Amino acid sequence: MADSDTQRAILLLSCPDTRGIVAEVSYFITTYNGNILDSQQHSDPDTRTFFMRVEWDLAEFTIPAGKIASAFEPIAEKYAMDWRIEFSSRQHRMAIFVSQYDHCLYDLILRNREGETHADIRCVIGNHGKMQEIADIFDIPFYHMKVTKSNKAEVEKQQLDILEKEQIDVIVLARYMQILSDDFVSHYPNQIINIHHSFLPAFIGAKPYHQAYQRGVKIIGATSHYVTADLDEGPIIAQDVARISHRDSVKNLVARGRDLEKLVLTRAVKLHLEHRILPYGNKTVVFD
Numbered sequence: 001m002a003d004s005d006t007q008r009a010i011l012l013l014s015c016p017d018t019r020g021i022v023a024e025v026s027y028f029i030t031t032y033n034g035n036i037l038d039s040q041q042h043s044d045p046d047t048r049t050f051f052m053r054v055e056w057d058l059a060e061f062t063i064p065a066g067k068i069a070s071a072f073e074p075i076a077e078k079y080a081m082d083w084r085i086e087f088s089s090r091q092h093r094m095a096i097f098v099s100q101y102d103h104c105l106y107d108l109i110l111r112n113r114e115g116e117t118h119a120d121i122r123c124v125i126g127n128h129g130k131m132q133e134i135a136d137i138f139d140i141p142f143y144h145m146k147v148t149k150s151n152k153a154e155v156e157k158q159q160l161d162i163l164e165k166e167q168i169d170v171i172v173l174a175r176y177m178q179i180l181s182d183d184f185v186s187h188y189p190n191q192i193i194n195i196h197h198s199f200l201p202a203f204i205g206a207k208p209y210h211q212a213y214q215r216g217v218k219i220i221g222a223t224s225h226y227v228t229a230d231l232d233e234g235p236i237i238a239q240d241v242a243r244i245s246h247r248d249s250v251k252n253l254v255a256r257g258r259d260l261e262k263l264v265l266t267r268a269v270k271l272h273l274e275h276r277i278l279p280y281g282n283k284t285v286v287f288d
């Protein structure tokens, strides 16, 4: 029986839907003595696209990790798959971007320290200096880079240099209040995770709680999504909501929203780190 320390392989694939894919993928794994621990699939009726995530224990797998992809290649070609293989032993290298709100930053760091998530948090980058003291508590390098309309391009270049130096492969915007340029985003496709403090697609852009209050809504929400050039319109990963009423002020909405934002962002980050998300177009298949 696999325990949490056993190295596991995760195969993620999408391809035109047809019969026999699950059987052939499972046969490939079991032929080489792999023990399948989790297997999920979805067939999208609109696009007739098949999606699959299968995870198996490598303890007695007879193909070395570095040669699994080449061994699987013929099956991938046969079904015209878009696919990748990940390993549980590879730890993500994470950068967290912040502005002036600390709740999501604290939550991400503490849950990672508790072992709820398993990332190597390499740095925090803030356009305000307020969060430096939090990064210092946890001995995480903090880069304060003030952003103005005139220096935004230069700051983004400096940010990209840091991300490259640190070999970052996942960026979390923990209430980071600067819109990233198309160029910046293009460097990290489906690798930048944002928490937007509304139930998208409602209230895109700045100050969604103020927008919700003015609209008189009875539910507020939080949405975590991959960041694209289109503000707050990237593939949605996770959402949650809370009921509110006419008795709630904007201040109440902000307070109620903080808990939602933390839970939704951590859920999305955990799903990403465990390779449970398959983006397609502007949607996602989430194998949770």
Ligand SMILES: Nc1nc2c(c(=O)[nH]1)N[C@@H](CN(C=O)c1ccc(C(=O)N[C@@H](CCC(=O)O)C(=O)O)cc1)CN2
Pocket (backbone or CB within 6 Å): 173, 176, 177, 178, 179, 180, 181, 182, 185, 194, 195, 196, 197, 205, 206, 227, 228, 229, 230, 231, 232, 233, 234
């Ligand atoms: N390219 C993208 N960048 C960012 C996204 C995104 O979806 N695509 N999400 C935002 C986060 N966000 C809402 O969740 C958001 C942040 C900031 C703004 C905004 O209008 N910012 C102003 C400056 C505000 C300030 O200086 O305090 C601006 O950039 O001109 C709207 C929505 C993160 N980035």
